[in-house]
Amino acid sequence: MSRRPASERLIETFIRLSAGVAIAALVMIFIFIGKEALPVLTSPKVREEAGLSKLFLPQPPAAGKPARFSWQPVSKVPKYSLLPLFVGTIKVTLVSLLFALPLALGAALFTSEFAAAWLKEIVKPVIELLAAIPSVVLGFLALIVTASYVQNVFGLDFRLNTLNAGMALALAVIPVVYTVAEDALSSVPNSFREGSIALGATSWQTAWRVVLPAAFPGIFAACVLGFGRAIGETMIVLMASGNAAVLSWNAGHPFRSLSATVAAELGEVVKGSPHYHVLFFIGVMLFIFTFLTNFAGQMFVTRLKEKLTGAR
Amino acid sequence: MNRRWIDLISRAFTALTGLACATLVLAVAMILGHVAYHGWAGLSWKFLTTAPRNGMTEGGIFPAIFGTVFLVVLMTVAVVPLGVSTAIYLREYAHADSRWVQAVRMAIQNLAGVPAIVFGLFGLGFFIEFVGKGIDAAFFGGKLYFGQPAILWAALTLALLTLPTVVVSTEEALRVVPRGHREVAYSLGATRWQMVRRVVLPQAVDGILTGTILAVSRGVGEVAPILFTGAAFYLPFLPTRLNQQFMVMNYHVYVLATQSPDIDATLPLLYSTVLVLLLLTLTLNSAAIVIRSRLRRRMKGSK
Numbered sequence: 001m002s003r004r005p006a007s008e009r010l011i012e013t014f015i016r017l018s019a020g021v022a023i024a025a026l027v028m029i030f031i032f033i034g035k036e037a038l039p040v041l042t043s044p045k046v047r048e049e050a051g052l053s054k055l056f057l058p059q060p061p062a063a064g065k066p067a068r069f070s071w072q073p074v075s076k077v078p079k080y081s082l083l084p085l086f087v088g089t090i091k092v093t094l095v096s097l098l099f100a101l102p103l104a105l106g107a108a109l110f111t112s113e114f115a116a117a118w119l120k121e122i123v124k125p126v127i128e129l130l131a132a133i134p135s136v137v138l139g140f141l142a143l144i145v146t147a148s149y150v151q152n153v154f155g156l157d158f159r160l161n162t163l164n165a166g167m168a169l170a171l172a173v174i175p176v177v178y179t180v181a182e183d184a185l186s187s188v189p190n191s192f193r194e195g196s197i198a199l200g201a202t203s204w205q206t207a208w209r210v211v212l213p214a215a216f217p218g219i220f221a222a223c224v225l226g227f228g229r230a231i232g233e234t235m236i237v238l239m240a241s242g243n244a245a246v247l248s249w250n251a252g253h254p255f256r257s258l259s260a261t262v263a264a265e266l267g268e269v270v271k272g273s274p275h276y277h278v279l280f281f282i283g284v285m286l287f288i289f290t291f292l293t294n295f296a297g298q299m300f301v302t303r304l305k306e307k308l309t310g311a312r
Numbered sequence: 313m314n315r316r317w318i319d320l321i322s323r324a325f326t327a328l329t330g331l332a333c334a335t336l337v338l339a340v341a342m343i344l345g346h347v348a349y350h351g352w353a354g355l356s357w358k359f360l361t362t363a364p365r366n367g368m369t370e371g372g373i374f375p376a377i378f379g380t381v382f383l384v385v386l387m388t389v390a391v392v393p394l395g396v397s398t399a400i401y402l403r404e405y406a407h408a409d410s411r412w413v414q415a416v417r418m419a420i421q422n423l424a425g426v427p428a429i430v431f432g433l434f435g436l437g438f439f440i441e442f443v444g445k446g447i448d449a450a451f452f453g454g455k456l457y458f459g460q461p462a463i464l465w466a467a468l469t470l471a472l473l474t475l476p477t478v479v480v481s482t483e484e485a486l487r488v489v490p491r492g493h494r495e496v497a498y499s500l501g502a503t504r505w506q507m508v509r510r511v512v513l514p515q516a517v518d519g520i521l522t523g524t525i526l527a528v529s530r531g532v533g534e535v536a537p538i539l540f541t542g543a544a545f546y547l548p549f550l551p552t553r554l555n556q557q558f559m560v561m562n563y564h565v566y567v568l569a570t571q572s573p574d575i576d577a578t579l580p581l582l583y584s585t586v587l588v589l590l591l592l593t594l595t596l597n598s599a600a601i602v603i604r605s606r607l608r609r610r611m612k613g614s615k
Contacts, residue, residue, distance in 0.1 A: 019401040106332025132597035134533030204322030232427025294425035
């Protein structure tokens with residue numbers, strides 16, 4: 001073995017090292033974004049303007065006025081309340097899931113359980129093509145094309161509203177949910193279906209009472225991963241949300257999300273200012289949050305595989 | 313419950329799932345149809361080969377196409393060797409169940425779920441502020457060369473974003489190579505690398521190609537990671553060096569859609585740009601789907 005040429009050993013070293021890159025990347029992302037976010041917790045100068053209490057508790061806009069939650073980082077007295085951004089993010093995510101989950105799960109059920117083989121061959125790639133549409137294109141369509149239409153149909157006061165942005169966001173979430181759910185349903189062994197049909201169940205009863213429960217961890221994983229995708233998506237929300245940091249749960253109002261705030265403001269911020277550090281702090285939160293949803297999603301997929309293969 | 317009722321309800325719910333499916337197919341068709349209908353008229357050789365004029369309300373998108381190609385080529389050069397060799401490690405070198413392998417797999421899956429905007433922050437914090445400024449301090453006496461948004465940093469940021477895509481596709485292809493082929497290679501006295509190089513890799517070309525194409529498609533589409541790492545609003549020249557900024561199609565769409573002084577004049581250009589972008593990503597993805605289905609068919613055949 002020791003007589004192998006040096007070039008071969010070099011290549012093998014590269015191969016072994018390359019495997020570490022993914023782990024290193026994750027750790028470095030955390031470190032390098034965390035490093036810029038840390039002054040929010042540690043630097044007295046930054047904390048005075050944008051400490052944790054300023055980010056999460058209501059603050060009076062001026063002396064003597066009642067305390068409020070507001071995000072106005074560029075004003076004489078900068079205000080950094082993250083609450084409007086949280087509400088905006090959660091609001092649009094819920095709206096998008098309201099559209100995405102029934103459509104994606106229904107379509108997954110149809111392609112895996114009811115569709116003829118030839119139909120599946122056509123439908124599945126077409127739905128997967130949704131994933132190929134860049135999010136900036138979906139944002140463009142939501143901003144230019146569907147916004148006025150949605151406003152008129154639902155009689156809303158604002159052209160750029162949460163409902164419209166949520167529907168566009170749903171198109172980005174659907175391929176994620178569909179692919180994972182379809183995978184989970186297809187991995188249920190055929191013997192389950194045959195047994196159920198043999199007992200006299202209809203194909204719908206089989207799908208609903210046998211296949212769906214068997215694939216449940218995978219279906220749940222699909223929902224969780226879709227949720228993570230919706231929280232982190234940036235361009236659609238940046239273009240179609242109106243970017244108004246108002247504290248409102250109304251789906252007819254504009255909003256401002258965490259991700260869009262970073263995208264819109266980081267370009268113009270002074271490096272090292274409290275505002276700059278707060279934007280990285282938002283980045284850390286997005287990172288941790290999507291990390292957790294991904295982790296949970298994977299856990300459920302693994303559980304599904306164990307369940308179906310009988311392995312422990 | 314009556315058997316007929318059960319049948320009726322079953323049919324109704326089955327039809328509902330079919331409706332969901334049809335809605336999605338229709339949505340894809342409507343998006344493509346709408347963009348093609350409005351964008352087709354403005355699409356011409358001149359549009360593809362000239363620069364924007366008159367505050368980007370006239371002219372073409374050549375600099376954006378050039379930047380997109382330049383960016384994606386750089387990204388591919390970085391991500392393909394890295395992704396392929398990671399997959400080779402996982403499939404051919406490591407013990408399948410070791411803790412380390414599980415950790416690597418988990419990291420790859422998690423990396424795939426990190427939001428694009430977080431990659432953008434990382435590109436700024438790591439590549440520009442740390443690596444770029446470090447290079448400037450070490451080699452250029454602190455003068456500004458690499459410590460600024462540049463096509464190199466944007467490409468490397470995208471390479472990290474697309475790494476999981478390449479790894480997963482390559483691994484899938486490696487899995488298809490029959491065990492027997494490897495054993496024959498070993499029995500003839502091949503070293504592990506010789507076996508990988510001469511037996512496994514040639515059979516995995518389809519999978520590597522699929523991964524590369526999907527990565528390129530993703531790279532062409534993502535805006536958020538390049539927002540702060542190098543994409544330019546407008547440039548009067550084409551980038552020729554690695555430390556220059558660049559125009560790029562997807563960011564161009566964002567700029568035209570949100571910052572145009574005269575949206576009515578810009579709209580035809582905008583539609584045509586979106587059409588070019590869509591044609592590019594959809595062609596790439598369709599090609600990937602075709603290659604992959606060929607691969608899957610072979611996988612079924614080999615069982």
